[in-house]
Amino acid sequence: MLIMKKIIFLLLFLPFYSCNDWLDVESEISVTYRNYFQSESDLEKIMITMFGFEKNILAYGDHYLDYVGLPRDYPSTYTKPYQELNYETFWSKGCDNFMSWSNYYATIYMANFLRDSQYRIKNIPKERVNYWMAQANFIKGLMYFKIAQHWGEAPIAPSSEEAEASAKSPVDTVLAEAIRCAEAALILPPHDKLTDANGTAITSRQYASLGSVHTLLANIYAWMGGLYGKEEYWKKAEQEASFIIDGKAGFYDLENNISLLIQNTLGKARATKEVIFSIEINEQDDRWYDAGNLELRYPGTLLINYPYTETDPRKINNTLREERISVNTVKQLFPDPEDQRRKEYWYKLGEELTVEGEKAPFKPRFAYINKWRDAVKATNPESIMQNIGVIAMDGNRIIWRLADLILLRAECRAHLGMTTEALKDLDRIRDRAGLKGYSGATDKTSLLKEIFHERERELFGEGERYFDIVRNGYFREELKGNYKILSEQDVKDGALYLRIPNNAFNKNPLMKQNLFWLWHQN
Template sequence: MKKIIMLSLCGCLLSSCSLDLQPENGMTYSNSFNTEKELNATTTSILYYINTVVGNNYVLSTAGMKADEILDGKQMREWNPRTVIASEYSWKGLYDIIFESNLLLDNINKTKNLPEERRKYHVGQAEFALGLSYFLLAQRYGEVIITENSSEIKPYSLSSQADVLNAAIEHAKKALDILPTWDKLTDLDGVAITNRQTASKGTAAALLAQIYAWKGSVTELYKLQGNAQEDYQKSIDYSTQLIEGQVGNYQLCSSPEELCTYLSNEKTPNPEAIFSLYFDKTRSENVVSPNEVAQNFVSWPVREDQTLADLPSSSTYQLYTSTVESLFPDTTDQRLQAFFYQWGTPHEVDGTDYAIMYKFRKAILDPDQYSPSGKTYRTVDADYVYWRLADFYLLRAECYQKLGNEAKAIADLNVIRSRAGALSYPSTYDTEGLKKAIFIEREKEFIGENDARYADVIRNGYVKEELQGKFLLLTNQDIQGGALFLPLPKDSWQDKDGHIINTQLRQKPYWQAYN
C-alpha cells in the first residue's frame, strides 16, 4: 500500500512568527528578504530551532540510556508500545527547521547587494540545517517525508530511509563546499562568531561522517538498498578530515579532568567541541540547557537543593557504583576520578551505593521560599556539546573495524584510551572482541553527556544485548515493520484538537496494532 502524508505547512508558517519581518502591506514573505538584515532574521530563526529542537529526543534517549534508576520512563525503557505511542514526541520541530531553511533558499535571490561570501554563509546555514534535520528524522523515524520547497502544500509520499539519508548527504555536502572553517565565521556586522552551533566546514564534515556511519550500518544490518562498505569508507574519510585538521582546528583535551572543566564552562570555547547547542541564559528567566541528558544526571553535590539522601527520589537518572565498576574495570582510567564525584568513597542511600555523575559541575538554582533548601534546581549550566573530536576517533575506529582494518581501528581506540590513562587494547579486560570494545569505549567516554547510546546500539546491532523489555522479544518482521523507530507522531495526521487531517496516512506496520 502506498503511504501518503500531508505536511502541515500551515503549522510551520505559524511557527515562523518569531521572524523580524516588516512587510510593506500585511505579512508576506516576498518583501522580507530585501536586505541582509531581513535575510538574517530567517537565518537566526533556523539557528533558534536547531538550538531548541535537536536535543529533544527524550523517548529514544531514555530507551537507550546507561542508567540503573530512572524516576520516570520505566515503561519507555521496556519499550511498552502503548507507553511509547502515548509519550510526548513530535517531528514538527525538525520540519520547522526544514521549512525555515527552504524559505531562505527559496528567497535569498531577492536580497539586494549581498556579497558572495555572505550569501555562502546564509546558504551554508540552511543547507547544514536541512542535512541535520533529515538525518535526525531518518535516525528517529526511519521513513519520513522529503519536502520540495517552502511553498508547495500537497500530499507527500513517505520516502525510504535510504532516500532520506541521501537527501541529508546532498545538503550536507553543499554546506561543506561553501562554508568556511569555524575560525573564519563572522556575523552580520563582521564580528567573529565564537560559538560552535553556527555551521562551519567542520560541522558539515562531522554531519557527513555521522550520516555515512549510520547509513552503512543500517544498510548492512537491516538489508536496506545501498553499499555499506562504501559508506563506511566515506565516514572514515570525513572523520579523518576532522582529526587531521583539514576542516578546522579541533584538539582533544589533554585529560578527562580538562574535558570536564570545559564542559562546565560554556564561556570558554572547548577545543574538542565541533558542534554544540548554545545555552542562551538571556532568552528568558526560565530557560534551561539544551542538554537534557546532563540536566537529568546532575545531582548532589552540584545541586545545592539536594542532600545525598535525596538522590533516589529527586534525580532523574542514577547509576550504581557496581555498574560503573563493571564498565570501568581498569582502575587506572582517569575518567573514573573525573566523571564521578569522590570516586572510591561510598555514597550509600538505603543500602545502595551510588556513583555520582560529576562531568557537569555548575547548576542554576532559583530562589524558592517553599523549598527546604530555599532553592529549586532549574538546569545544568552548560552548552550541549553534541559532537566532539573523541566521537570521531571512535566512529572512525568503528568503521575501520567493520571494514576489517583492525590495526587502524585499534590505533584510534587507543588514542582515546591513552588520553584517559587507561590500558591499551588489547588488555586483560577486553574479552568480547574489538567491535564490542569500541562500543563500550563510546559508553565510557560519553556516559551522562549525550543521547547517542540508542543510536550506537542500533548502528552496531546490539538491540538484544544492550536494551531491555520488549526489545528482547522483537522478531525480524517487527524490526522490518518499524519497531526500532518511533511511530509516526499524532501531529503528523491530526490537528491539535484531534481532528483527522489526513485519512491517507497509515501508521508503521509494527505500531498499527497499538495505535
C-alpha cells in the same frame, strides 16, 4: 560566545507554525516578508530563527530514545516504560506532542523559505548569499538525518510556497536528502574563518563550518553502514571523519585530560578546542530566572541528584521518582580503577560520605553523576520559596566533539579491516583517560564491541548510546524489556524507530503509520 538575539523577527515567524507539520504553514507570505531581504542582516535573522528551532530540538524536550539508551539499573517510574519498550506508554496521549516531528519540519520549512526567496534578495554579494544558504542547508541536512534516525520513513517537504500533502519516503530517500543538503554546505569555510553579517568573526560552534559539515556526513554514512552493512558507506564515513581529524577542516584537538574536558568543553568555560558542533546556552536566552526545575539538556542530566539537587545522599536510596544507577553498575561500565573518567564523571564513586548530624559515615549504594558540575541556582524569590535550588548546569549543549568522531572513525576502520589504524584511534581516547593501550582480542567482532564500550564510557550521558546500539545491532543484548525479544521482522517494520506522531495525520490523508507501531496500537 554568541548571544542569540531576542529579535522581533523570530516572533513574527512563529505564528506560521502550529503543532503540525508544513501543511499548517500559511501558504501566503505577506508582502513584508516578500520584500524583507534588503541587507545581509536579514538573512542572518532567519538563521537565528532556525537556531531557535534547532535549540528546541537538540537541547530541550523529552527525547524518548535517549531515555532508552541511558544506562541505569533503577529508572524512574516515568522513564521505565520507555526503557522497556512498553507499547501502551509509547501510544499514550501524554507523550504524543513530545514525539512530534513538527519542529524538525518547521526548521526545514525555514531553510526552504530562504532557498525559495533568493530572487527577492537585494544588495547582498552573491558569495555572502551562498554562505547563508549553506548555513541553512547544514541545518536542513541535520534535520533530515535526525528524522531518519528517529522515525525512519518520513516525508520530504515540498517548497515553502506549496502546502500539499506528502506520503512518507523510504529511509534511504530521507538519508539521501540529508546528504544532498550537507554536500550543498561544503562551501563553508573552517570555523576560524566564519563571519557574521557585520563582518565580525564568529566564535560560536552553532554556526556551521566545514568541520561540522564533514562530521554530519561522517555520521550519515556511518548510520547507513549500520543499516545496510555495505563497505562503501563505512569507507565514506571513514574518509569524512579523517578529513576533520587530520586537520583539513580547521583545528580541533582533544583537551589534555578529563578534568579539563569537564571544565572547558562541558562546563561554563565554553572553550571550543574539542568542540565541533554545539548549541549555545546562556542565562539571557534561556531565561533561567523563570526556570522552575532542573534543565535536562543531556540524557545524563537525568541522573543529577546529590550533591546538587539533593543535599542528603540517604534520600536517593528510597525514591522511585529519581533516575538511579548503582555504584556496581558504574564500576562495571568503567572497570579499570585507573580510568580518570571513573573519577571525574562521578562524585566520590562508592566512597563513604559524611552526613551532617550523623556520627557514622554513609556508604552509598548509588553513584552520583558529576560530569556537569557548574550549578546555576535559582534567584527568583518565588522559586526560592518553593525550595527550588539548582535549575541548570552552566555550559553549552555539545552535539559533536572530537573524541566522539575519533571513536566513530575507529568503528569505521574496524569494519574495513584497518585493525592497526582502528587501535590507534581507540588508544588515543584511552590514553587521554589515563589508560594503557587496548590489549584484548582484535578480531572484528571483539574490536567493534570494545570500541562500542569505549564510546559508552567516553560519551556517557551525551545522547549517543541508543544510536550506537542500533547502528551496531546490539539492541537485544544492550537494551531491556521488549527490546530483547524483537524479531528481525519487527526491526524491519520499524520497532527501533518512534511511532509516527498523531498530528502528522492532520490534513494529510497520505500519511501511514509504521507497520510495527500499527500492529501494537492500543
